[in-house]
Amino acid sequence: MTSIPLFPLNTVLYPDGYLPLQIFEVRYLDMIRKCIMGEQPFGVVQLRDGAEVRKPGQHEILAPVGTLAPVGTLARVIDWAAPLSGLLQIKCMGMQRFHILSSEQLKHGLWMAQIETLPPDKTIPIPQEQQNVADALGALIRTLQEQKIPPEQMPLQPPYRLDESGWVANRWCELLSLSAMQKQLLLSQDNPVLRLELVQDMLTENGLLEE
Structure with a gap:
């Protein structure tokens, strides 16, 4: 304590x-x-x-x-x-x-x-079923870099751990326009893969991922 x-x-x-x-x-x-x-x-x-x-x-x-x-x-x-x-x-x-x-x-x-x-997220690779979530985040990072946005103004900071379920889920939690309650529920979720699956559902619902 x-x-x-x-x-x-x-x-x-x-x-x-x-x-x-x-x-x-x-x-x-x-x-x-x-x-x-x-x-x-x-x-x-x-x-x-x-x-x-x-x-x-x-x-x-x-x-x-x-x-x-x-x-x-x-x-x-x-x-x-x-x-x-x-x-x-x-x-x-x-x-x-x-x-x-x-x-x-x-x-x-x-x-x-x-x-x-609370224990940190376990380092769990991106499941194949959620690979499109990581790919979409990687594409977004590349777009921001191509726009030559200063590093201190980037919404997320390196190292970019696009192969980790928890890291990818957390970055989308920050980027998505979610309600305060949704953001809090995702933060409270201990299983990083489940958090990633929930993010995938939200991205799909908003037309940000291909089915």
């Missing part, structure tokens, strides 16, 4: 996912600075209700208890810049998934949680 600071967002971070953030709230500036100095991760967790940005006049409780999703992902800062006083621009990568055992919001608004980390 480990205690970590949380960054609740209206999105979901997956393992090996790329997440650029602009930090300007005092509670998160302090948190991120400590994480950078101590080379410590923080937790990204979906906020089911409420908003992650405090509004003027809003007091301690940002969102009622129970509005944090039970499963999140550890994030590590891989690059950062401070272009202005009171502003941090950071680039993060998703690490291991975790399950929240308990959480509390401190007086200044920062969420802390007791967590247990």
